[in-house]
Amino acid sequence: MKTKYLALIVIAALVLILGGCGCSGYNNMIQLDENVKGKWGNVQSEYQRRADLIPNLVSTVKGEANFEQTTLQNVIEARAKATQIRVDPADLTPEKVQQFQQAQGQLSQALGRLLMVTENYPTLKANEAFRGLQVQLEGTENRIKVSRNDFNTAVQGYNSVIRRFPNNIFSGMFGFAPKGYFQAEAGSDKAPEVKF
Numbered sequence: 001m002k003t004k005y006l007a008l009i010v011i012a013a014l015v016l017i018l019g020g021c022g023c024s025g026y027n028n029m030i031q032l033d034e035n036v037k038g039k040w041g042n043v044q045s046e047y048q049r050r051a052d053l054i055p056n057l058v059s060t061v062k063g064e065a066n067f068e069q070t071t072l073q074n075v076i077e078a079r080a081k082a083t084q085i086r087v088d089p090a091d092l093t094p095e096k097v098q099q100f101q102q103a104q105g106q107l108s109q110a111l112g113r114l115l116m117v118t119e120n121y122p123t124l125k126a127n128e129a130f131r132g133l134q135v136q137l138e139g140t141e142n143r144i145k146v147s148r149n150d151f152n153t154a155v156q157g158y159n160s161v162i163r164r165f166p167n168n169i170f171s172g173m174f175g176f177a178p179k180g181y182f183q184a185e186a187g188s189d190k191a192p193e194v195k196f
Contacts, residue, residue, distance in 0.1 A: 043151050101183070
């Protein structure tokens with residue numbers, strides 16, 4: 001009779017301990033998931049800031065120089081593609097983050113070409129509005145980098161927690177999947193060549 005009660009007490013204690021671990025782990029995973037979503041929102045906000053600056057930059061360049069239309073058109077098209085791609089913060093799979101990153105990378109390349117080509121236009125370089133926009137774009141690119149780093153740090157923390165034992169048991173049960181990271185773009189290890 002005593003062993004029966006002892007066995008029930010041991011089972012009840014194990015259930016309580018596992019339940020407590022599960023609740024604590026679940027709450028921690030929720031907190032980390034929300035942190036990743038918040039950091040993703042910051043990344044999108046910085047990219048939106050850049051997209052909002054581009055029409056002003058294009059207008060300034062058009063008004064100041066007899067500029068190569070194809071370069072401007074590439075910037076406009078890349079901006080349109082980059083602003084059309086939306087990734088749901090609840091579904092930050094590596095594939096979706098990569099797709100978002102590719103569209104933003106195309107815009108970065110188009111802007112880089114635009115800024116490189118403007119070096120051939122001394123009146124444009126001297127234009128105060130253009131210089132101000134260029135400084136704002138450089139600042140925005142730095143803010144994007146910081147936001148992406150913060151996002152990757154949040155993803156690393158989240159992914160580490162959901163993969164650790166015993167959280168990996170609960171994360172699978174509650175639908176917590178690994179999130180994708182921002183990664184270096186292909187060819188970013190080579191410095192761009194500037195020719196005058």
